[in-house]
Amino acid sequence: MFLKSFSGGVHPPEHKEATEKKTVENIAIPHECFIPVHQHIGKPAKPVVEVGDYVEVGQVIAKGDGFVSADIHASVPGKVTAIKEHPTPSSSEGICVVIETHGQFSASQSKKNDWKNLSPDELKEKIKNAGIVGMGGAAFPTHVKLSPPAEKPIDTLIINAAECEPFLTVDDALMKTSVSEIVDGIRITQKILNVNKTIIGVESNKKESFKLLESYLNTLDTKEITVKLLKTKYPQGAEKQLIQSLTGREVPSGGLPMDSGIVVQNVGTVFAIFQAVVEDKPLYERLITVSGSCIAKPGNYKIKIGTRLSDIVKECGGLKEEPVKIILGGPMCGQTVNDLNIPVIKGTSGILFLSNKDIDISDYHPCIRCGRCVFACPINLLPYEIANRVEVTLYEETKELHPLDCIQCGACSYSCPSNRPVSHFIKMTQQYIRTQKR
Numbered sequence: 411m412f413l414k415s416f417s418g419g420v421h422p423p424e425h426k427e428a429t430e431k432k433t434v435e436n437i438a439i440p441h442e443c444f445i446p447v448h449q450h451i452g453k454p455a456k457p458v459v460e461v462g463d464y465v466e467v468g469q470v471i472a473k474g475d476g477f478v479s480a481d482i483h484a485s486v487p488g489k490v491t492a493i494k495e496h497p498t499p500s501s502s503e504g505i506c507v508v509i510e511t512h513g514q515f516s517a518s519q520s521k522k523n524d525w526k527n528l529s530p531d532e533l534k535e536k537i538k539n540a541g542i543v544g545m546g547g548a549a550f551p552t553h554v555k556l557s558p559p560a561e562k563p564i565d566t567l568i569i570n571a572a573e574c575e576p577f578l579t580v581d582d583a584l585m586k587t588s589v590s591e592i593v594d595g596i597r598i599t600q601k602i603l604n605v606n607k608t609i610i611g612v613e614s615n616k617k618e619s620f621k622l623l624e625s626y627l628n629t630l631d632t633k634e635i636t637v638k639l640l641k642t643k644y645p646q647g648a649e650k651q652l653i654q655s656l657t658g659r660e661v662p663s664g665g666l667p668m669d670s671g672i673v674v675q676n677v678g679t680v681f682a683i684f685q686a687v688v689e690d691k692p693l694y695e696r697l698i699t700v701s702g703s704c705i706a707k708p709g710n711y712k713i714k715i716g717t718r719l720s721d722i723v724k725e726c727g728g729l730k731e732e733p734v735k736i737i738l739g740g741p742m743c744g745q746t747v748n749d750l751n752i753p754v755i756k757g758t759s760g761i762l763f764l765s766n767k768d769i770d771i772s773d774y775h776p777c778i779r780c781g782r783c784v785f786a787c788p789i790n791l792l793p794y795e796i797a798n799r800v801e802v803t804l805y806e807e808t809k810e811l812h813p814l815d816c817i818q819c820g821a822c823s824y825s826c827p828s829n830r831p832v833s834h835f836i837k838m839t840q841q842y843i844r845t846q847k848r
């Protein structure tokens with residue numbers, strides 16, 4: 411079968427075998443949750459509770475501040491014991507609302523609203539009130555992404571179910587259990603965007619999920635939603651590469667998918683949209699893959715937002731050995747952390763406890779100009795040339811090589827025989843140029 415793909419990219423070891431056959435398990439409710447008020451792109455939310463307040467699960471504890479922001483909800487019922495600085499994925503001193511768990515969870519999730527009677531604006535308001543953000547890791551507020559300007563007409567919705575990062579299997583697990591909810595979430599999103607064409611992209615290493623989606627769509631006899639199999643290749647799930655693979659359209663340099671008439675949503679996000687609109691359920695818990703050679707019980711777990719990594723490690727049977735690296739997200743473009751007090755947030759798709767068997771952390775060496783990074787780059791940049799200039803602090807001289815087009819996928823670093831942190835060098839010059847622009 412011909413599989414859709416894009417130019418460039420790499421095929422790192424998939425490492426999905428530890429969790430890809432595992433069903434979703436619940437992690438025990440933590441005794442204490444540390445819920446950051448800044449879990450999304452945009453301004454942090456403002457706390458609307460005080461120390462000593464009792465809160466119910468799903469209650470708003472911090473209100474989105476401005477258009478590009480998102481509400482934050484209590485993930486456990488209990489008493490607010492502090493609103494204080496605490497390490498978070500985005501800051502060593504982010505503000506967290508600390509809740510000590512008391513009381514019962516309410517059973518409001520059995521509710522079923524008929525979304526078909528709601529207008530696009532009413533649907534969007536429900537999504538906003540539920541604090542939904544992009545679940546693939548970017549954490550961009552979803553109500554903003556679903557409000558493209560009138561001069562950017564949208565004709566196609568793309569659902570990102572590629573899950574191209576090694577180790578991660580949450581999207582796969584979700585598709586195996588929640589096909590009808592995902593499709594309802596797509597229909598709600600279509601109504602908001604006023605589009606009647608959706609393509610779901612699934613990588614070829616998730617054939618069971620692909621078949622489940624295909625069979626379900628066949629029973630609906632719809633031509634509006636189709637599912638396509640993509641070549642298993644990294645970074646297949648990057649927005650521009652996904653659009654190229656599924657539609658052949660090129661998003662212009664410096665542009666966004668909406669410049670090509672497209673909105674991309676992660677499959678986990680449309681599931682969260684379904685829960686927000688149909689079940690009135692805010693985003694206070696999510697599926698997370700916990701994996702890597704060091705964790706005793708790898709799996710796909712449903713975890714309350716604000717649960718600390720230390721509590722998750724205990725629930726997953728502890729560590730078999732000291733990890734050489736702990737990563738939030740996937741190993742290619744996830745975030746390295748070194749503090750188990752950090753809580754998970756809405757954008758946390760994976761927690762990896764990696765040993766030397768999983769990852770090469772040896773020193774890097776000079777560039778031998780082999781060109782492998784150039785072949786790997788899906789954006790057709792000259793990664794080695796940018797990195798080599800950054801290494802000798804020639805930041806100004808990198809501008810002509812368009813480093814701002816780099817999507818930080820890490821394919822160049824992965825392919826480098828000298829183990830050079832090429833994408834890290836490129837990130838440095840991106841930060842330099844963006845600071846200059848500000």
Ligand code: SF4
Nearest residue numbers: 777778780781783826
């Ligand atoms: S892959 Fe590494 S060694 Fe080869 S050209 Fe790129 S940076 Fe240099």
Ligand code: SF4
Nearest residue numbers: 787816817819820822
């Ligand atoms: S230069 Fe950027 S876009 Fe190209 S492979 Fe490296 S990280 Fe990815």
